[in-house]
Amino acid sequence: MTLSHWGAGTVTALAVVCGTMCGLGLMAIGYGVVRRSVREHQPGLGRRLVGRLPADWTPRWFVIAVSVGLVVGALTGWPVAVVLTTIAVLTLPGLLGPDRAAARRTERMEALAAWTEMLRDTLSAAAGLEQAVLATADIAPAALKVEMRTLADAVRSGRSLPAALRAFAVEVDDPLADVVVAALVMAAEQQAGQLAPLLGELAESVREQVAMRQRIDAGRASVRTGVRVTVIVTLGMAVGMTVFNRPYLDPFNSWTGQMVLAVVGGLFAASFTYLSAIGRVDEPVRLMTPATAGTGSGLGGRS
Structure with missing residues (x-):
């Protein structure tokens, strides 16, 4: 269905539709940038849907994708x-691409285990919990360096240790960090004893979780390799036929062919989504969220 097969009215209508869509998309992106601070305080259905989109789907990348799609369509x-x-x-x-999110999470888990061991060793030297947190902030592993610096600055500025720890857990955004911080908050608020042995057990548990996560990632690597091979072969075949044997694809030039192409593309998209989903690991339930960190609920109630 090249441009020569269409009438002038059809081409004009298609151009108007594409131009309108591009204009509306740019307006939506601009509106989103301007109203971002307002939307953060007004969660709704649209914001929840946007929150489920991948983090790398930035407005700039979305515009690039639409532009490439229009070029291919033309x-x-x-x-x-x-x-x-x-x-x-x-x-x-x-x-x-490589699963950078899984690698980053594993690195942060290892850093969390190392920091927990640092706290245990510092507490064993008869230092208080607040002093131990401040002492380990300067030598924290690189994966937690920024969060630890923020935690230390909050404590030095006069914020209570439990409140600063809750904010630290929210910033780290990891279920295992929630467990460690819960123990620290309870110790800070209730003066719990034997914290150093508890931290040692927590560090050992975190390292076991890291080892299990690495085994899971190794299993997922084979799934992702199969997905890559399937996708590359499929796309290579489609591009090769389009470039070197275009007459073979002439049946897709009709509207019926376009409907068939849409169905085939939808089936491939569903299969790729399923292959990606079976290699995904569900995260455990978080103990600390921005809401619980702000209210202090569930961990002593005081901040």
């Missing part, structure tokens, strides 16, 4: 190609 003359290409540009980099 070259092939297939409206469905615009949608499929846009979705592919948005999703395939994260699907085919």
Whole structure:
């Protein structure tokens, strides 16, 4: 369905639709930037849906994906190609690339275990909990360096240790960090004894979790490799036929062919989504969230 197959009215209508969509998209992006601070205090259905999108789907990347989709659509003359290409540009980099999120989380878990052991050793030297936190902040592992510096600054500025620890847990955003911080908060608020042995057990538990996570990541690596091979072969075949054997794809030039292409593309997208989902690990329930950190609920109630 090249441009020569369409009438002048159809081409004009398609150009108007594409231009309108691009204009509305740019307006939406601009509005989102301007109203971002307001939306943070007004959670709604739209904000919840946006919150579920991958973090790397930035407005700039979205504009690039739409632009690439429009270029492919103009070259092939297939409206469905615009949608499929846009979705592919948005999703395939994260699907085919290395699992940086898993590697980053494993690194932070190892850093958390090392910091817990530092606290245990410092407390064993008869230092108080607040002094131990301040002493270990300067020598914390690199993966937690920024969060530890923020924690130390909060304590030095006069903020209570339990409140600063809760904010630290929210910033680290890891279920295992919640467990460690819960023990520290209870010790700070209730003057619990035997904290050093407890921290030693927690550090050992975290290291066991790290080892288990590494085994899981090794299993997921084979799944991701299979996904990469499937996606690359499929896309390579489609691009090769489009470039070197275009007449073979002439049936897609009709509107019926476009509907078939949409169905086929949807099936491939569903299969790729399923392959990605079976390699995903569900995170445990968080003990600390921004709400509980602000109210101090569930961990002593005082801040």
